[in-house]
Amino acid sequence: EGLTMRMRGATMKKLLRMEVGFHDDPEHTPSKNVFALETYAFRSGNLMLAIGAYANVFGSLVVGLVLGFIISWRMSLMMLALLPVVAVANYVGMKMMMTGQGGTPEELKTAQQVISDAVNNIRTVRSLGVEDILVELVNGWSTPVAKRGKAKAVTGGLNFGISQGLVIVVFGFAFWWAMWLIKNGHNTFTEAMQAMGTILFGAMGMGQAMSLVGNAEQAKMACHDLFELLDRESKIDGIDPTGMEPKDAQAIGRIEFRDVKFFYPFRQDVKVLKGITFCIEAGHSVGLCGPSGGGKSTILALLQRFYD
Structure with missing residues (x-):
């Protein structure tokens, strides 16, 4: 938990330090940034669980076998032959139990984003009369997920039932x-039960621990994406104390644009500013007038150095 908290803190700091153009990228929408905060750090922290799972597998197997052969080698040999069946059965059972703990499918994430935007802009939705269209969109994304979920539940239930049934068969044998x-007369009742119990429950512990090892692959992928973000340098870092400062006292407060041409990084086909030139002296008030999309907000964004 401590590692996950530190990773989330580092990710949040990095997102806040990135330039505005970074957040304009469709690959870095607010929903995807929230997903990175929620998922990447959590999955990366699961590497610690995988390390513990490997230790658990090794310990369960070694301790169970050693104790079993000390108590009764005949019983232990038979249980050793049944060991893979018990381990695989418990591995499958734990995997089926953990299936429902996966992340949200991409379709549902898109549907959730549409629902959130619709609620936040409910007046616009009502004024345009597009409620039925939004419902159809959400149904189109959620229906396939529901169908896959039903099929997955059936197959998961069958696999879980078969795996647990195999454990009962092994117990009977x-x-x-x-x-x-x-x-x-080869063993007493106590010796037979002790030997069977140590190996059988050791194998069950090994199978349960192995189900956690699979998360290591997701954790590695999450670490790659997370550190790719953390290692990325911001093109315009507003927190960095270094940078140019005006030395001319008369220039402080003076704003001048000279034939400025500008387009947004991810809309290069649309030129917002087409060679604008003006000068505002310190202490003067000037109004920017123009139609919607004429570049008024862009000029203010450039003054705040959201873009270079």
């Missing part, structure tokens, strides 16, 4: 073998 050893 182990008890039959223990009865045969006791009947023929």
